[in-house]
Amino acid sequence: MKNILHFLRKLSCALVAGISLGSTFIPAIRPAKTPSHVVLAKTHQVSKTAKNAGKNCHWSKNSAKVYLDLADNQQLTQASQAAISAWNDTDSFTFTETSKKKNAQITIEPMFDPDTKAAGQASITYNHKTKLLNKAKIQLNVYYLQNLMYAYSYQRIVNTVEHELGHAIGLKHNNGKSVMYPAGSVYPIEPQDIAKVKQIYHEK
Numbered sequence: 001m002k003n004i005l006h007f008l009r010k011l012s013c014a015l016v017a018g019i020s021l022g023s024t025f026i027p028a029i030r031p032a033k034t035p036s037h038v039v040l041a042k043t044h045q046v047s048k049t050a051k052n053a054g055k056n057c058h059w060s061k062n063s064a065k066v067y068l069d070l071a072d073n074q075q076l077t078q079a080s081q082a083a084i085s086a087w088n089d090t091d092s093f094t095f096t097e098t099s100k101k102k103n104a105q106i107t108i109e110p111m112f113d114p115d116t117k118a119a120g121q122a123s124i125t126y127n128h129k130t131k132l133l134n135k136a137k138i139q140l141n142v143y144y145l146q147n148l149m150y151a152y153s154y155q156r157i158v159n160t161v162e163h164e165l166g167h168a169i170g171l172k173h174n175n176g177k178s179v180m181y182p183a184g185s186v187y188p189i190e191p192q193d194i195a196k197v198k199q200i201y202h203e204k
């Protein structure tokens with residue numbers, strides 16, 4: 001295991017928090033760091049190194065066990081389960097919830113971090129030679145997702161989890177109509193996202 005770890009690289013990818021453009025809420029907290037969705041979309045970048053290093057990462061098969069480490073946060077638990085179901089319904093990838101953290105390939109946990117623009121982030125560990133994923137950790141930033149000032153709808157929370165699960169199975173950002181759009185979490189899983197996952201896992 002130690003030898004394998006030698007080849008592991010880590011990639012972090014974040015979904016930037018966005019202010020809902022139709023929202024009646026005015027962001028009163030840290031306005032300098034909470035520009036509009038459009039501005040955030042332009043400023044968010046995945047580092048070049050991480051982008052290249054993460055190319056074609058994938059699990060050995062199109063399924064993975066997920067542990068929800070969300071304690072008693074019912075809304076995030078429900079949203080995570082909805083996101084898992086949404087991916088499973090696409091028939092491109094199957095997530096199975098496990099009750100044992102040590103058996104999980106992917107974990108989902110909350111974080112509270114006002115100092116990042118990310119509403120969610122995914123860290124993946126993979127074998128640098130084979131590109132096989134080893135672990136993925138998704139963190140949901142309750143500072144944005146469950147803060148009335150940011151007016152996240154339940155659907156946008158679900159979209160955020162779908163996005164991070166997308167990273168956790170090897171998807172990269174997509175500036176089109178895609179759940180992998182880098183900011184704002186406005187899109188759910190779209191046809192091109194399903195096609196991409198099928199391409200990664202079924203057409204290799």
Ligand SMILES: [Zn+2]
Pocket residue numbers: 013014015016163167173182
């Ligand atoms: Zn992202």
